[in-house]
Amino acid sequence: MFLRNAWYIAAWADELGEKPLGRRVCNEPIVLFRDSNGAAAALTDRCCHRSAPLSQGTLVATGLQCGYHGLIFDGSGKCVAIPGQSRIPDDARVRSYPVVEKDQLVWLWMGEAGRADPGKILDFPYHNDRAHWPNKHACYPIKGNYMLMVDNLMDLTHLGYLHAKTVGGNPAAHVGAEMKTTRTSTGIKFTRWLRNSVPPPTYVKAAGFTGRVDRWQEFEWVAPSSVLQWTGAADVGTGAYEGKREGGFQFRLFHGLTPETETSCFYFWSCANGYRQNEPAATEQLYSEIAPTFVEDKEMVEAQQARMTELGEAGLVDIAADANRMTMRRFMERMIAEEVGARAAE
Ligand code: FES
Numbered sequence: 509m510f511l512r513n514a515w516y517i518a519a520w521a522d523e524l525g526e527k528p529l530g531r532r533v534c535n536e537p538i539v540l541f542r543d544s545n546g547a548a549a550a551l552t553d554r555c556c557h558r559s560a561p562l563s564q565g566t567l568v569a570t571g572l573q574c575g576y577h578g579l580i581f582d583g584s585g586k587c588v589a590i591p592g593q594s595r596i597p598d599d600a601r602v603r604s605y606p607v608v609e610k611d612q613l614v615w616l617w618m619g620e621a622g623r624a625d626p627g628k629i630l631d632f633p634y635h636n637d638r639a640h641w642p643n644k645h646a647c648y649p650i651k652g653n654y655m656l657m658v659d660n661l662m663d664l665t666h667l668g669y670l671h672a673k674t675v676g677g678n679p680a681a682h683v684g685a686e687m688k689t690t691r692t693s694t695g696i697k698f699t700r701w702l703r704n705s706v707p708p709p710t711y712v713k714a715a716g717f718t719g720r721v722d723r724w725q726e727f728e729w730v731a732p733s734s735v736l737q738w739t740g741a742a743d744v745g746t747g748a749y750e751g752k753r754e755g756g757f758q759f760r761l762f763h764g765l766t767p768e769t770e771t772s773c774f775y776f777w778s779c780a781n782g783y784r785q786n787e788p789a790a791t792e793q794l795y796s797e798i799a800p801t802f803v804e805d806k807e808m809v810e811a812q813q814a815r816m817t818e819l820g821e822a823g824l825v826d827i828a829a830d831a832n833r834m835t836m837r838r839f840m841e842r843m844i845a846e847e848v849g850a851r852a853a854e
């Protein structure tokens with residue numbers, strides 16, 4: 509079951525171009541496009557004439573034209589033209605969804621339209637601040653429930669194993685990391701310190717570390733399914749732990765998970781480097797180091813989903829490293845129960 513009254517990422521802003529984009533979100537077929545004014549729009553991906561998917565249509569001056577018999581719809585879903593007739597019936601319309609474009613992301617509201625509050629969309633201004641945080645992004649389709657990816661980000665002990673060759677580092681350093689978790693009004697925030705640890709291969713390549721480092725990872729989960737990450741490292745004992753973290757080796761990652769179906773999702777992620785900002789090669793290098801790491805996560809989550817589909821979840825045990833993951837899951841269960849309860853009461 510999905511939380512309906514929530515903002516989900518439907519696309520990167522630059523995915524909305526010359527052609528309409530079909531994307532299933534929370535199990536509903538949606539078509540995304542830019543209307544005649546360039547504003548992002550989202551409609552049910554079904555023409556109200558004979559049910560053709562509108563995502564197979566084309567963009568024309570007045571809106572989105574169905575590829576079957578040529579009806580045209582504007583961004584609000586209203587039919588604005590029918591070939592061969594001047595009268596347009598009032599019910600010639602397609603459902604539209606609230607959409608907001610912010611920080612290079614296209615956010616979509618899947619619940620009751622009257623409750624859509626753009627003020628509740630999280631801020632990630634770094635995507636727009638290319639001078640200080642040059643960045644690059646991608647969207648990975650994953651054949652796994654979106655929460656499995658959020659789980660993955662809530663338990664970083666997997667880094668030392670699954671990502672040993674990239675961002676991982678020594679497994680013992682991860683399991684023994686110093687961790688502090690706090691609740692926020694929209695989720696949880698946790699900071700991990702791997703002090704006096706061996707820098708992982710990715711860090712050495714990017715920053716040229718020659719010895720041990722003090723390494724931090726700050727994660728904020730924002731319900732339902734975004735994770736904001738700030739990570740970096742400094743030569744051991746040079747004051748990073750005490751607060752001197754600006755200016756050194758650091759990067760920010762954005763992770764946004766959007767449910768497609770119960771067993772598939774979209775992983776919208778970006779990386780922004782906060783070092784060597786004037787060198788486009790640094791951004792490229794970070795991206796090309798991170799991208800395969802997230803493929804490792806994708807493949808593990810897909811394998812996990814396949815087993816869960818086959819064998820269910822009975823008999824799975826929780827371990828100490830699951831603490832944040834479980835807090836996150838309980839938070840989500842509460843939100844969904846509240847929403848279902850409110851709907852039942854109406
Ligand atoms: S199905 Fe879309 S115009 Fe006929």
Ligand SMILES: [Fe+2]
Binds near residue numbers: 660666667670671801
């Ligand atoms: Fe991972």
